[in-house]
Amino acid sequence: MQLETIDFQASDAPQRFTQSLRDTGFGVLKNHPIKAETLQAIYQHWQQFFDGNDKYNYRYNSDTQDGFFGADVAETAKGFSQKDLKEYYHIYPWGQIPKELADEILAYYKATSDFAAQLLSWIEAHTPTEVAEHFSIPLADMIRDSQQTLLRVLHYPPLTGNEPAGAVRAAAHEDINLITILPAATETGLQVLSKDNQWIDVPCDFGNLIINIGDMLQEASNGYYPSTTHRVINPSGPARFQSRISLPLFLHPNPEVVLSSRHTAYSYLQERLKELGVI
């Protein structure tokens, strides 16, 4: 398996993108409307935020999950015992956001959520009727004005050499949500697990957008679209001394959206968060 990079402006982009998602759970886009300069500025501003101490004034609210999560409270992926080597900040438009960073990050949140709706329409248009007829509402409508969509700003600090044995930047996992939009990070390391159980590097040219299927779209499509396992490996060589910043936007449906005969988005999320020990 290989992941090809698809030109968003090409006339056959919608088909090729959807086919890539179907085959691999991932699609990589270049030449898309999210500007590289915007990402560069966001990465730079949040690197400064993580490097400073102000972050401790924004510790996350445990009931609403917005705000700063330090390395001491970082996630442990399902089935793993070590915490990931990362700290992160959860942005929701209604949540706490440092004032000086708010306008820029909220503009990104809005533009990328709108772009995601367009991609969901592409996906729906290229989904076989026998699969799409089970969508309870159009995919793009599932996320419309959703208050659940989460923008996570992630900082993977440089390695110190004192990391617990077996700890990695992000252990193998699947995303819970409908789709994820993940701009190429500041450093390499993202890998996806192929159908034949090989770890494949995701093309990470700066400016690329990586889109992946989450468990909720797998559920809504009755497995037609796979929620593919991915991870972020620890760097070796000089890259060990570099931070890595990444910015996944997890598109979450409105809670009442029916995903399948088994689940609404709400019941699905509760089940998964309980499994992870978050609630």
Ligand SMILES: O=C(O)CCC(=O)C(=O)O
């Ligand atoms: O940092 C990355 O490139 C991926 C992060 C990720 O997979 C996640 O936070 O779910």
Ligand SMILES: [Fe+2]
């Ligand atoms: Fe992920």
